[in-house]
Amino acid sequence: MKLITFLGALLLSLQAQAFDLQQLSDQLAKPSVIHGSFTQEKHLRALPQPLVSKGTFVLAKDHGLLWLLKTPLQQDYRISAQGIARRDANGWQLLPNKSAGAEQNRLFLAVLQGDSSGLQRDFELQLQGEATQWKLTLIPRSLLLKQVFTRINIEGGALVQTIELLETQGDSTVLRMQDSTADQPLSDAEQHDFAQ
């Protein structure tokens, strides 16, 4: 009972403090290009240690996301309005639009770009903290989505720092984005990658 009153008070105070979803959206949508590196940890329930992979990413507001996996294996991905593509020896290959997968990727982009209106449709959003350090919790609304995720936690400051996906099955994935910078424009190679 005490906890609920505490949370209630906290939420009220958050509203009063006025760092709200709109501001977060605006803040995340500001930079047009973000470069950075990432560490991905896949925690599988049955494995003692997580599957860790590393790489770099480029998030461009008008184009989408390049996700370049470097270790332990090399694989490039691109998420854009057209869908998700994987690079092989012949260049970018658009993956078949498997309905549920495509939807998940739309979510992923929405998260990174702070498109809260897109997220609010499917999730209940709870925002805590302030502009320099905030935490956004996404709880699925629909029955179907609840069967897949229990929760998604996103933390960050000026930019998104970690995304944690907690699956209903007990597995989870943590994406940590480090050294993100909004200073560099798209390189020619990157522009080329988005253009194809």
Place this chain on the structure above:
Amino acid sequence: MRSNTILPSERQLPRLFLILLVAVLALAGWQWRHGAPLSANLMELVPGSTPNALEQQAEQRMQEPLNREMLVLVGHTDRQQAVAVARQLGERWQASSLFEKVQWNLQADLPALREQLLRGRLAMLSAKDRAQLIEHPDAFIQQRVQALFDPFTGFSLVPSQEDWLGLTGRIQNSQPQRGAVQLDIGSGALIADADGKSWVLLRARTTGNAFDMHLPLRVADLLQASRAEADAQGAQLLAASGLLYAANGQQQATREITWVGGGATVGILLLLLLAFRRWRVLLAFVPVLVGMLFGAVACVALFGHMHVMTLVLGSSLIGVAVDYPLHYLSKSWSLQPWRSWPALRLTLPGLSLSLATSCIGYLALAWTPFPALTQIAVFSAAGLVGAYLSAVCLLPALLNGVELRPAHWPLRIAERLWQLRAALLKRVPSAVLLALVLLFCAGGLWQLNTKNDIRQWIGAPPQLLQEAQAVARITGFQPTSQFFLVRAPDQPQLLERLDTLGQRLDQLVNTGKLQGYLALNQLVSRPAEQQQVRDALNRLPQHWQPLLDLGVPASALQAEIAQLQALPTEDIDAALAGPLAEPWRTLWLGPVDGGVAAMVSLQGLNNPALLHAQAADLPGVQLVDRLGDLNRVFAATQISAAELKLLSCGLIVLLLIMPFGVGGALRIVALPLLAALCSLASLGWLGQPLTLFSLFGLLLVTAISVDYAILMREQIGGAAVSLLGTLLAALTTWLSFGLLAVSSTPAVSNFGLSVSLGLAFSFMLAPWAGQQKHAL
């Protein structure tokens, strides 16, 4: 005078007829005890050439969704609005009690899906994945490692620790794409994006089928109301269903029966009143009513029910049935004072001949392979007998004591026409006229082209067709009416045959000639193939080092292999049990005549001719192409119809030799034939195609117009009076058949047009029937 009194036999006739009438009425009452024995099933009208029960069963299975399901797309520029409107619509329709099931969102039963995927890991693996596992196990393991790191593979239904080898994920990903519709994971709705709008798919399954007499209309009404509601919310509805065609067909039939029947009735009654100027002459309509009653009773007695199309075409019988009383009523212009019984006595031979020739003409239709025409033939022939009997037995008694003093103007018109003809003949001899007519015929026939298509039976408004096309385009669901029927002695051989057929169909898909297909071998593989997977899995431990490197415990992998080895071999029945099998379920026909059978359904076909080649040399594989078969039957029937026409003419000649002699009989039959030829030529000049139905129309008109030639040849009461009688008969017949020409069903309107033309020419040519030297 003896001829003006009533014979004793004539006193008995009305009584006997009334007894018959009461009996028929009682029979009709019994037939209608459960409501109207009417049917609107279009497929009952076309030739049932299906030779075996299995094919028929398969066909019914394929048609069932068309006749019971409705696909609706709810479109809105805003995705959320579209979902909201679809939800509202779905709830309203579900509450309407018209539908067994209304589905606008996917309530996936994930535990059941998981269970099926795990159980089907050997049997449901696609051919491509199976080949990789057997031939390139290293690559298979490598792909699995990649997938474990891939953040974008989408969620897999089965957690990794239950399926380290990733077989369920592969099965999930190899499921055939179902059109352009995608799952909106938030709402569970199925959505397609097109034309700047989001379209939510809603499927509704009705409680009855399209051939129920009331359901389609209620569904169409509900749709219309929903459309208005959606409009108010800025949303657009697109619907496609066989039910809508049925509803439209029924509304159209009702409208046309009203127009044709009503129009003919009003026209004929007016004509009777204007010509004979006695209220009681309206009793001449009694034979029409009796005819309708006899026709309906005979039809239901023979076929169990009556089709609405029979009613539409049958309503034209009104004009033919009224000819019998007209035969003796029109004698009032020459026979004064006119008395009913003597007038009848005078015209009875002609009446009887007319009944015989008309019946021959109608019954010739019954020998065509079209159930529709058989029904119409039976309806009409029974109707004519009824009309004849009432005209001969009952009507004279009803008109007893009536003295007809007909108006003079019709006779003056007939006299004027006769004079015109005489004047024309004075300048241009008959032989020259004949040559001109033949020239006209040759020119017209030169331009005549034929057209036969089952679609002529359906007068679907363009809006329905456009909507159905839009639904097909947006969803990507383009079911074709053709399908393959595959038979084999047992399940493994059936799957093998499906594999062979599938390889050929894949080629068509790859070259863009076919959009896709659905076959059971996509769902479950042969027992031998399942065994191959088991063997390959046994060899896998030599290749799975990369998985061990990730930290996957060797014991877990060992346990999984042991579990996979223990999975029982799945057969078709087992594979069809789970939720993933839903699209395939209708394809399985199960054990039949000592073997098993299944269907292969097709999507988005461009060229049906290609399909025949696919099945040609495959044992047990048969293409079922009902539409194509029907169109071929149409073309073949056209020839047999022409033969029937000649045969019926031959019969009529034989019948007429007795009263008119060989020369007279030939002449009487030649005139309707010439009239038919002129009508054909006119179709050519008018740019109208010759269809099977126009040919049937001409077949009929030959029989009817023999009557006119007989009337003119007998010339009872003088040439002008006979011409007037012919004119009246032709006018009443035309009033009912001609109105068919306005029908929006191409088949019916074609029929009406050719009969109208035939009647006009028959009337014009009838005076050349010559004059019979009467012995009396």
